[in-house]
Every structure is written in structure tokens, then in C-alpha cells.
Amino acid sequence: MFRNQYDTDVTTWSPAGRLHQVEYAMEAVKQGSAAIGLRSKTHVVLATVNKASSELSAHQKKLFKIDNHIGIAMAGLTADGRVLSRYMRSECINHHFVFESPLPVGRLVVQVADKAQVCTQRSWKRPYGVGLLVAGLDETGPHLYQNCPSGNYSEYQAFAIGSRSQAAKTYLERKFETFMECTKEELIRHALFAVKESLQEEELSSGNCGVAVVGIDEPFVVLDPKTLQSYIESLETGKEEQQTMEETGTDDRQSLQVQHEGTGSRGISVGAGDDSPTDMET
Amino acid sequence: MSMMFAPRLTEAAAPTTHAAPTWSPYDNNGGTCVAIAGEDYCVIAADTRMSTGFSILTRNYSKIHQITDKSVLASSGFQADIRALQKNLDARHQIYQHQHSKQMSCPAMAQLLSNTLYYKRFFPYYAFNVLGGLDSEGKGCVYTYDAVGSYERSGYSSQGTGMQLIMPVLDNQLKSASPLVLPLRQSTTPLSEVEAVDLVKDTFASAAERDIYTGDGVEIVIVNRDGIRHELMDLKRD
Numbered sequence: 001m002f003r004n005q006y007d008t009d010v011t012t013w014s015p016a017g018r019l020h021q022v023e024y025a026m027e028a029v030k031q032g033s034a035a036i037g038l039r040s041k042t043h044v045v046l047a048t049v050n051k052a053s054s055e056l057s058a059h060q061k062k063l064f065k066i067d068n069h070i071g072i073a074m075a076g077l078t079a080d081g082r083v084l085s086r087y088m089r090s091e092c093i094n095h096h097f098v099f100e101s102p103l104p105v106g107r108l109v110v111q112v113a114d115k116a117q118v119c120t121q122r123s124w125k126r127p128y129g130v131g132l133l134v135a136g137l138d139e140t141g142p143h144l145y146q147n148c149p150s151g152n153y154s155e156y157q158a159f160a161i162g163s164r165s166q167a168a169k170t171y172l173e174r175k176f177e178t179f180m181e182c183t184k185e186e187l188i189r190h191a192l193f194a195v196k197e198s199l200q201e202e203e204l205s206s207g208n209c210g211v212a213v214v215g216i217d218e219p220f221v222v223l224d225p226k227t228l229q230s231y232i233e234s235l236e237t238g239k240e241e242q243q244t245m246e247e248t249g250t251d252d253r254q255s256l257q258v259q260h261e262g263t264g265s266r267g268i269s270v271g272a273g274d275d276s277p278t279d280m281e282t
Numbered sequence: 283m284s285m286m287f288a289p290r291l292t293e294a295a296a297p298t299t300h301a302a303p304t305w306s307p308y309d310n311n312g313g314t315c316v317a318i319a320g321e322d323y324c325v326i327a328a329d330t331r332m333s334t335g336f337s338i339l340t341r342n343y344s345k346i347h348q349i350t351d352k353s354v355l356a357s358s359g360f361q362a363d364i365r366a367l368q369k370n371l372d373a374r375h376q377i378y379q380h381q382h383s384k385q386m387s388c389p390a391m392a393q394l395l396s397n398t399l400y401y402k403r404f405f406p407y408y409a410f411n412v413l414g415g416l417d418s419e420g421k422g423c424v425y426t427y428d429a430v431g432s433y434e435r436s437g438y439s440s441q442g443t444g445m446q447l448i449m450p451v452l453d454n455q456l457k458s459a460s461p462l463v464l465p466l467r468q469s470t471t472p473l474s475e476v477e478a479v480d481l482v483k484d485t486f487a488s489a490a491e492r493d494i495y496t497g498d499g500v501e502i503v504i505v506n507r508d509g510i511r512h513e514l515m516d517l518k519r520d
Contacts, residue, residue, distance in 0.1 A: 065380065089380050093373050 011123045022120050022127050025149035029131035032075035034165045034198040035062060037133040037144045038158035038172060038191055040182045043215035044135035044142045046073040047191040049162070049198050050208050063212045063222045067092035069102045070136035071212050071220035075162030076149075077129035084112060084128060084147075105136030109145040109153050117151030131161045137214055160194060167197040184215060188223075188231055196235075204232055308360050308408045309334055312495030313345055314444030315356035316482055317414035318456070319422030319437050323475045323506040326414035327482045328356045329444075329490070329517060330499040341498035341519065348510065349375055350385045353415035354503050355395070358442030359429070360408035367407045370398055388415035392425040392433060399431030406430050410441040415505050422505075444489035444496040451485050475504065483515055490517045 006012050007020030014020055033051040037044065050059035060078045064085040065071045070092065074081035088108055095103035112132070119125040132147040144156045158176045160168035171194045179187065188211060195209045202208060206225040209232075214220040223231070312333040317326045328345035331338060346356045347368045355371070357364040374394060378386050386394070392413055399407055411427040426439035438456050440448040456473065473481070479502060486500040497520065502513040 067376075089377070093376050097369055097373050 009123055010120055010125070010127060019120060019150075022150045025127035025129050026131070028129035029076040029149065029161060030163060030165075032077070032130070032162045033062075034160055034162035034168060034195070035073035035075040035131075035133050036158075036160040036165070036168050036172070036191055036194045036198070037073060037135055037146075037156065038176070038179055038187060038194070039135070039142045039144045039156075040184075040187050041180050042142065043182075043184045043187055043213055043218070044137065044144050045184075045187045045191045046071060046133055046135050046212045047195045048073050048075075048210045049164075049195055050210050059208075063210050065212075065220050065222065066108075066134075066136075067096075067102060068219040069138065069214060070105055070108065070134065071214055071222075072135070073133045073212070075131050075133075075165075080128040081130040081132065084115075084130065084132065087115065088112060102138060104138040104140070105134060105143045105145065106138075106155075108136070109134050109147060112147050113151050113153040116147065116149055119149075120151055133159065133161065135212070135214055135220070137216060142215070160198070162198075164198040164200065167200065168194040171197045184213060184218075185231075185234075188213065189235055192232060192235055204235070205229070206232060307405075308363070310359060310408070310443075311339070311361045312443050313358040314440060314442035314448065314486070314489055314493065314496045315345060315358050315410070315412045316440040316448060316452070316485060317356060317412045317424040317426075317438065318452070318473070318478045318482060319414065319424040320475060320478055321472050322416075322420055322422065323478070323504060324354075324414040324416060324422035324424065325475070325478045325482055325502060325504050326354045326356050326412065327486065327500055327502040328358065328442075329486060329496045330501055330514075331495065331497050332361060333495050336494075338498075344501055346501055346503055348503070349391060350388075350415075351510075352385070352505060353388045353391045353413060354505055354510070355411060355413050356441075356503075357409045357411045359410045363407040364409045367398065367409050367411075371395065374398070387418045388413070388423050388425075389417055389435075391415075392423075392435070395425075395427065396431040396433045399427060399429065403430050410445075412439050412441050414503075416507070420507055440485075442496075444486075444493040447489045447493055448485045451488065452481075455481060475506065479504065479513065486515070486517060 004014060004020055006014035010019060010021035034049040036047045046063060048062040052059040062074050062078060066085060066088045072085060091108060091111055092103045116128050119127045127149040129149060134145040134147060136143050145153055146156060146159055146161065147153050158172040158179060160172060175190060191211060192204065196204050206228040210222060211228055212220060212222040313329050313331055315328040317324065326346060330342050330344065332340045332343040345358055346354060348354050349371050375386055395411065395413060406429045408429060410429065413425040415423060417423045423435055424437065424439050425433050425435050426441065427433045438452050440452060482502060490497040497517045499517050500515045504511045
């Protein structure tokens with residue numbers, strides 16, 4: 001992006017009818033490490049790529065619980081994201097105090113969007129430099145929304161934001177039609193595959209990614225590293241089994257072998273011949 | 283009609299006196315709360331009668347509220363204020379959990395409750411609270427409060443309309459002997475969980491005999507390392 005003479009103020013329009021400052025803010029989102037979201041009929045899964053700024057430091061926290069039924073993943077200026085998450089938590093708590101019921105996800109998303117819009121129309125403010133993927137469950141079912149620095153929001157079946165998100169989006173576009181019927185485990189595996197696409201060369205491990213799930217009767221929780229690692233390993237065994245199935249054409253003995261190899265994955269079924277082949281990879 | 287708007291001539295001369303208050307923002311819904319702390323458990327109990335004046339509003343109202351996995355609040359007094367206080371504490375606890383990624387310990391909740399009550403020092407919550415639970419070491423703890431937040435940790439306590447009947451009994455059964463009295467008595471043998479629950483049931487049955495505001499039923503909550511357990515016992519309904 002090149003400098004323009006109409007981009008000094010957020011309150012200055014360009015002759016082409018654009019607010020460059022807002023677009024620069026969205027650029028900040030695109031520069032942040034990737035965040036991915038996808039949903040089924042019963043669950044919503046968020047996944048993030050966790051990039052540490054140096055080898056010595058820990059990575060930034062990008063998955064935040066907002067309430068038992070809502071959580072967010074962010075990409076961009078995580079400091080702005082923290083402020084927004086504090087606002088969202090406060091709104092949820094206040095709503096619950098008055099109405100003794102959970103704040104519907106769509107309402108919260110609109111409130112955040114309106115808050116973001118204010119910053120695009122005040123000369124003494126700057127837009128938030130963070131994009132949010134809001135995952136939540138309410139009476140109308142599971143939802144996934146995206147919040148932009150521009151103040152726009154939209155609902156998605158599956159989406160990815162941040163750097164190298166296009167690779168993840170390509171994977172999601174290929175697979176999204178199967179998501180509605182997925183179980184929680186299948187959905188998490190899809191999310192991890194999408195993260196893998198964004199990581200490209202790097203190897204997926206619990207150190208460089210994060211996953212969170214929310215579902216019907218299941219409060220929002222960020223998976224701990226151990227659980228996450230076992231899911232990651234189940235991706236490997238799933239892939240191996242896929243190859244052996246295709247090669248030998250047998251199922252039972254092979255899958256039994258594979259299950260023993262799987263590292264104590266809490267009984268996560270690694271497709272013991274039941275899952276359809278299209279589940280893992282084409 | 284015009285008479286109503288004409289100012290009375292005597293008004294300026296007469297000294298102003300406060301009229302007897304016709305409306306009070308408070309009401310007492312009665313009831314009694316008790317809590318006993320043990321080595322590794324805590325028993326919290328309250329009767330289930332809700333009254334106003336000489337009438338019963340309901341025989342089946344819970345005065346007990348679980349705030350965290352390890353803290354249980356029992357309150358008697360004005361139930362509307364008590365409900366508002368419970369919701370306030372819940373909201374504050376939610377915020378704490380978001381910020382610290384863990385639940386509040388019972389001693390921390392005790393301090394928070396005290397601060398919350400004192401915050402309304404000049405329009406108090408009409409709530410007489412007993413907070414029970416397990417502290418960070420897993421030992422039973424009981425905190426007892428007045429309406430404006432003065433609190434103390436102790437081994438046992440009671441609050442409410444039946445407090446005057448129950449407290450002396452608990453003192454007799456649970457208070458350790460004075461070291462000044464001779465012959466020197468060994469420290470009291472620790473009360474087991476079953477014994478504590480039985481004692482609580484006995485105290486409520488006794489209080490229900492003479493306190494008109496206590497009766498109908500008693501709800502008993504036991505907090506120990508395995509979690510939280512509920513028991514219900516019927517009381518006299520007269």
C-alpha cells in the first residue's frame with residue numbers, strides 16, 4: 001500500500017470515497033498471525049497460530065473467554081483485542097445481572113461493531129487494529145462472527161483472518177459443506193488442518209497453535225496443551241491410517257494397530273474404519 | 283379544591299417535626315442460618331421458611347447460595363437485598379475468574395463480601411451473612427458478618443431470628459474449654475462430618491420450637507474435598 005495525501009486523518013475521505021486510515025487498520029489485522037473459526041450444528045471451534053516474537057519469549061494470548069457461552073480469537077494488535085475483550089466481558093456480566101440469561105451472541109457482536117465504528121468517525125481517535133472471530137452459542141444455536149476495525153461484522157460458517165489466512169480459507173472452502181454434521185472431534189481436526197495450511201512449512205505442535213471450543217451444554221474452554229497435543233497426534237495417525245487403508249484395502253487390523261500407537265488420546269476414535277474417507281483429506 | 287393550594291398560615295410558625303415513617307425500604311423475611319467448620323469439611327444450613335410480619339410467604343425458599351466451588355453463602359434478613367448481594371458477588375467473581383484464570387479462595391471471598399457490605403455503609407444490605415467453605419489448605423472455614431461488613435473467622439456461627447436460641451447450644455457443644463479452668467481439659471476432639479450434620483439438625487429442630495420465624499424445613503449443604511452435597515430435613519410447620 002502506498003501513502004496517499006488523504007490518509008492523515010481517519011475523518012478525511014479520499015476522492016475515491018475511501019477512509020484510508022480504516023483500511024490501514026484492516027491491514028494491521030492482515031499482518032497479525034492467523035485466526036480460524038468454524039462451526040457445526042452443535043459446536044464452534046476457534047484456532048490460532050501462536051507466533052512468539054522471539055525465541056526467548058512466550059507467545060501472545062489470542063484466545064479469550066468472554067462468557068461461558070462466548071469466546072473470541074483475535075488477529076492484529078492484541079492489546080486492542082484485550083481492551084475489546086474486557087468490554088465484551090463487562091457487557092455479558094451486566095446483561096446477565098439484569099436479565100439472568102446469557103447475552104445473545106449477535107447482540108454482543110453488534111455492540112462491538114458500533115464501538116469500532118465510533119473510532120472511525122472521531123478525529124481524536126484511531127480505529128481498533130484488531131479483527132475478532134467471535135464464537136458463541138445462544139438460543140438460536142451456534143454462531144461464528146467476524147468483527148472488523150471498520151465497524152463491519154458478518155456471520156460465517158467458517159472463516160480465517162490474519163497472515164497466510166488465504167491458505168486456511170482455501171482448505172475451509174473445500175470442506176465447509178461437511179462441517180454442519182461434524183462431531184466435536186472432527187471439527188477440531190478440521191481446524192487443526194486449517195492451521196497447518198497457514199503454518200505451511202512449520203510443523204504443527206501445541207507450542208505454536210491454540211484451540212478453543214464451545215458447544216451446546218459445553219462452556220467455552222481453551223484446550224490445554226496436553227489435550228491439544230493428543231489431537232495433533234490424532235491428525236498424524238488419521239493420515240497414516242488413511243494411507244494404509246488406501247494401500248492394503250483392509251481396515252480392522254490396521255486400525256487396531258494405529259489405535260495402540262496413538263498416544264493415550266482419551267478414546268478419541270481415530271476413524272476405526274467408520275469415518276468416511278473424505279473426512280481427513282481428499 | 284382551591285383550599286388545597288392555599289398555604290396554611292400556621293405552617294411557618296409551627297416547628298417542623300418528623301412524621302412517623304409510613305414506608306420502610308426494608309422488610310425482615312426471617313429465618314436462621316448456621317455454619318460449622320471441621321478439619322476438612324464445612325456444614326452450612328438454613329431453614330426454608332420465608333415470612334413477612336406474622337405471615338408465611340413460602341415454606342420452600344433457599345437462603346443458601348453457592349458462589350464458588352468452595353464457598354457457600356447463607357444469609358437471613360431481607361431476601362430482596364440478599365438476592366441483590368448474591369448477584370453482586372457472582373458478577374465480581376466472574377470478573378476475578380476472567381482476570382486470574384482461577385476461582386476465588388474462601389478467605390478472599392470473605393474479604394470481598396466484607397468490602398461489598400461496607401460499600402453500602404449508609405444504606406446497608408439488610409443481610410445477616412454466614413459464609414462457609416474450605417480455605418486454600420482444604421480446612422473448613424466459617425466467616426460471620428454483621429449488616430455492614432464487620433467479620434470474623436470462627437469455627438462455628440449462627441445468624442438470624444433463631445440465632446439467640448442456637449448460638450448458646452453451639453457454644454456449649456463446640457467451644458473449646460478455657461485454659462484457665464482447672465483441671466486442665468484437653469482440646470476438644472474434632473467433630474466428624476456426620477456428627478456436625480446431626481448437631482445442626484438438632485439445633486434447627488430446637489429453634490423451630492420457640493422461634494416462630496424458623497420452621498418448615500432445613501436445607502443443609504456440606505462442602506468437603508469431594509465436592510458439595512445437599513440434604514433436606516423437614517421441620518415443624520407451625
